Amino acid sequence: MDVLRQKCDFKGIAVPRVSDLEGHRGDLEGAWGHMLGHQLPALPPVDVFWSVLPEFFGWLEGGPAPVIPAAYASVSGEILIRERALRLPIGLPGQSALEIIRFAAANRLVVELRYQGGTRRIEPYSLRQTQDRNVLLHAWNVDRNEHRSYRVDRIEGARSTNQTFTPRYAIELTPAGPVVIPRAAAPIMTVRSPLVPVRRSAPPARPAKPRKVQGSHGPTYVFQCPVCRKKFKRKSMTSALNAHKGAAGYPCPGRTGIYVKTEY
Numbered sequence: 001m002d003v004l005r006q007k008c009d010f011k012g013i014a015v016p017r018v019s020d021l022e023g024h025r026g027d028l029e030g031a032w033g034h035m036l037g038h039q040l041p042a043l044p045p046v047d048v049f050w051s052v053l054p055e056f057f058g059w060l061e062g063g064p065a066p067v068i069p070a071a072y073a074s075v076s077g078e079i080l081i082r083e084r085a086l087r088l089p090i091g092l093p094g095q096s097a098l099e100i101i102r103f104a105a106a107n108r109l110v111v112e113l114r115y116q117g118g119t120r121r122i123e124p125y126s127l128r129q130t131q132d133r134n135v136l137l138h139a140w141n142v143d144r145n146e147h148r149s150y151r152v153d154r155i156e157g158a159r160s161t162n163q164t165f166t167p168r169y170a171i172e173l174t175p176a177g178p179v180v181i182p183r184a185a186a187p188i189m190t191v192r193s194p195l196v197p198v199r200r201s202a203p204p205a206r207p208a209k210p211r212k213v214q215g216s217h218g219p220t221y222v223f224q225c226p227v228c229r230k231k232f233k234r235k236s237m238t239s240a241l242n243a244h245k246g247a248a249g250y251p252c253p254g255r256t257g258i259y260v261k262t263e264y
């Protein structure tokens with residue numbers, strides 16, 4: 001709070017209050033969709049953003065922090081997974097589904113989960129490893145109105161909706177950052193994903209380009225961010241993406257690239 005006050009003093013403005021924003025709601029509503037819609041897998045409704053502002057400004061002015069609900073009770077032997085390295089051969093569809101689920105959880109958005117041939121709407125809460133070494137996504141099934149857990153290796157896909165939820169448990173999924181599958185565990189080169197155009201034969205012979213001097217020998221791996229579609233070239237088979245900006249210059253939440261092709 002002191003830092004904020006100092007910054008405002010430095011700029012010669014008063015510390016902002018929620019009442020200062022009232023006059024700008026129309027502008028925000030007008031710009032919300034086209035400003036942010038293409039930046040995110042799913043854009044939360046502007047009403048939801050607006051409705052939490054008083055709580056945020058209350059906290060800024062020294063009020064109580066919002067109450068965080070308790071975590072879903074652990075089954076005995078379960079281990080909470082917070083780190084991003086999942087040592088599981090879940091393949092690319094599962095990997096990008098987990099990225100979408102983390103994004104949705106961070107934004108309190110209901111996820112449409114494709115699982116064992118069906119679709120269900122869920123509130124995602126945590127990843128835990130069971131005693132028999134399966135990794136479960138703990139979630140609330142909105143349609144059945146009850147807690148459910150899903151084996152991550154059986155998740156077929158995920159889509160973030162624009163339906164928000166009020167958490168009934170603590171959200172224990174890391175809010176940002178990639179789920180990194182170690183190369184040895186995941187046969188990345190051979191996964192057939194609908195997102196990945198797979199080249200079935202060797203690349204057509206082309207005259208070799210003059211090689212750049214700065215250590216650019218060896219193949220280049222091209223990864224694509226599933227969120228903003230930006231492509232990244234890599235000298236190693238690493239799918240983790242650094243913080244980057246999407247098309248219109250806003251920070252993109254994507255942190256795991258989808259393998260596209262190898263250039264020689």
Ligand SMILES: [Zn+2]
Nearest residue numbers: 225228252254
């Ligand atoms: Zn991106």
